Amino acid sequence: MEHITLLIGIVIITALVFDFTNGFHDTANAMATTISTGALKPKVAVAMSAVLNLVGAFLSVEVAKTISGGIIDEGSGIRPEVIFAGLVGAIVWNLLTWLAGLPSSSSHALFGGLIGATLVAVGPSGVHGDAVVMKVLIPAVCAPIVAGLAAAAATRLTYRLGRKADEKATAKGYRAGQIASAGLVSLAHGTNDAQKTMGVITLALITGGAVSPHSDPPLWVIVSAGTAIALGTYIGGWRIIRTMGRGITDIAPPQGFSAQTGAAAVILSSSHIGFALSTTQVCSGSILGSGVGRKGASVRWSTAGRMLAAWGLTLPAAGTVAAGAALLADQGSVGVCAVAVLAAAACAGIWYASRRKPVHASNVNELPDLIVQPVDVAPNPAPAKVNVPTAEPSRATAPTV
Amino acid sequence: MSIDWAALGQVFGVSVGVTVGLVGLFTLGIVWLSRTEETPDQVAVSGGSAALARTGAYTCFALCAAAVAYGIWIIVN
Numbered sequence: 096m097e098h099i100t101l102l103i104g105i106v107i108i109t110a111l112v113f114d115f116t117n118g119f120h121d122t123a124n125a126m127a128t129t130i131s132t133g134a135l136k137p138k139v140a141v142a143m144s145a146v147l148n149l150v151g152a153f154l155s156v157e158v159a160k161t162i163s164g165g166i167i168d169e170g171s172g173i174r175p176e177v178i179f180a181g182l183v184g185a186i187v188w189n190l191l192t193w194l195a196g197l198p199s200s201s202s203h204a205l206f207g208g209l210i211g212a213t214l215v216a217v218g219p220s221g222v223h224g225d226a227v228v229m230k231v232l233i234p235a236v237c238a239p240i241v242a243g244l245a246a247a248a249a250t251r252l253t254y255r256l257g258r259k260a261d262e263k264a265t266a267k268g269y270r271a272g273q274i275a276s277a278g279l280v281s282l283a284h285g286t287n288d289a290q291k292t293m294g295v296i297t298l299a300l301i302t303g304g305a306v307s308p309h310s311d312p313p314l315w316v317i318v319s320a321g322t323a324i325a326l327g328t329y330i331g332g333w334r335i336i337r338t339m340g341r342g343i344t345d346i347a348p349p350q351g352f353s354a355q356t357g358a359a360a361v362i363l364s365s366s367h368i369g370f371a372l373s374t375t376q377v378c379s380g381s382i383l384g385s386g387v388g389r390k391g392a393s394v395r396w397s398t399a400g401r402m403l404a405a406w407g408l409t410l411p412a413a414g415t416v417a418a419g420a421a422l423l424a425d426q427g428s429v430g431v432c433a434v435a436v437l438a439a440a441a442c443a444g445i446w447y448a449s450r451r452k453p454v455h456a457s458n459v460n461e462l463p464d465l466i467v468q469p470v471d472v473a474p475n476p477a478p479a480k481v482n483v484p485t486a487e488p489s490r491a492t493a494p495t496v
Numbered sequence: 497m498s499i500d501w502a503a504l505g506q507v508f509g510v511s512v513g514v515t516v517g518l519v520g521l522f523t524l525g526i527v528w529l530s531r532t533e534e535t536p537d538q539v540a541v542s543g544g545s546a547a548l549a550r551t552g553a554y555t556c557f558a559l560c561a562a563a564v565a566y567g568i569w570i571i572v573n
Contacts, residue, residue, distance in 0.1 A: 154572050229499070237504060245512040249519035256523040264530030272522050272560075279567050286571050352522070357515040363567050364510040370503045 103303040114292035116189040117201040118327020123335040124378040125280040128351035131340030134273040137456040144281040145329035151285020152321030176424040184208030184417025196334035197405040200373040204413040211414025212421040238372035239380025246357035246381035250388030269348035276355035292320040333454040344386025354385035525556030
């Protein structure tokens with residue numbers, strides 16, 4: 096391994112932590128409907144998604160030469176401190192949205208963090224405003240609309256075609272279809288998101304002089320980034336899975352299949368045509384669409400509204416945290432250490448707060464308590480069980496993230 | 497700043513078309529296959545129409561599998 100300074104080491108670790116949060120934040124994208132319709136058991140679903148994420152990380156060496164997709168002027172004096180501050184902003188926002196159970200885009204958190212840190216450290220000249228609009232804002236508005244319409248049309252069609260068929264006889268087919276399309280989403284996620292972290296680490300190595308400019312990421316970077324995202328995926332962001340799988344609408348197997356196929360089709364066609372849309376927003380949009388497309392299904396628009404708010408806030412919020420971190424980190428080694436300590440404390444605090452109402456593999460399919468039940472549905476007795484901090488031995492082994 | 501409306505429109509058209517096409521194809525396959533199965537509420541078709549239903553179903557599934565393979569090819573490249 097090349098000579099690496101302490102600062103670069105901290106940046107690499109922070110990047111891997113971000114990759115990990117990226118993994119567990121985004122498990123829901125591929126697996127929420129698969130889990131809530133019972134096509135796969137929760138643990139099996141996250142394990143499958145983790146393996147495919149890992150495979151995806153190795154599939155393509157087409158690493159984005161510009162980690163930020165041209166949003167940041169990487170030649171304008173980006174130092175490791177700036178990358179570090181950007182990552183801290185992204186991690187803190189990812190954890191906060193996870194605590195609230197809201198699916199927000201990890202890529203937008205990373206972009207927001209890098210933009211905020213760059214604004215403070217370099218100034219407005221370091222950020223390409225056009226690229227922000229083209230690569231973040233427009234895709235953010237379009238993704239849920241495109242995916243939602245596709246999934247709504249597909250749901251309508253599948254119910255129409257299958258209206259005379261026996262429900263039991265078709266269930267197996269829908270199950271297989273869901274698993275296949277969820278696998279495709281996981282694979283695409285591994286290729287895209289693991290590579291973002293590889294790009295960040297490689298950039299840090301380049302700015303530190305450990306690797307020559309324009310080089311591909313070293314093998315250990317690919318392995319560690321792939322492992323971090325797979326591990327995060329396997330731990331499973333159960334809170335977000337619950338919101339997406341149960342909170343937006345009640346998903347029946349044909350809807351899950353339509354939503355998941357729509358998500359896979361939108362993600363792949365958009366990245367193929369060169370107008371990449373955020374995985375998280377595509378998947379949320381397609382689930383919403385599958386609720387709109389099925390006659391008689393109720394869509395909980397309040398959950399959708401909260402998700403929209405989180406999407407709008409992601410860029411500025413991650414940017415603000417990162418800007419503060421950049422101010423501190425600019426004060427030299429003491430500043431960097433202070434940011435690291437504060438970030439670790441924030442993560443610990445959020446994790447502690449999450450323990451009060453843990454969501455894990457065994458209660459992931461219960462309705463979130465913040466959702467008001469429709470009157471015609473029998474009251475769900477389960478939340479009481481969730482809230483009581485029992486001392487069952489099984490709880491100690493269940494992952495609670 | 498110029499927004500690439502053409503690319504956006506293409507993404508929209510291709511996404512909706514592919515999704516509806518694939519889901520429709522797969523549903524047809526499921527429905528045809530389910531006709532060959534005996535359930536409490538349904539008498540299975542038999543003989544020539546069963547063979548026809550099964551062939552149609554497998555053709556649909558094969559086309560869907562081809563689409564998935566193409567998807568993986570896009571991811572790899």
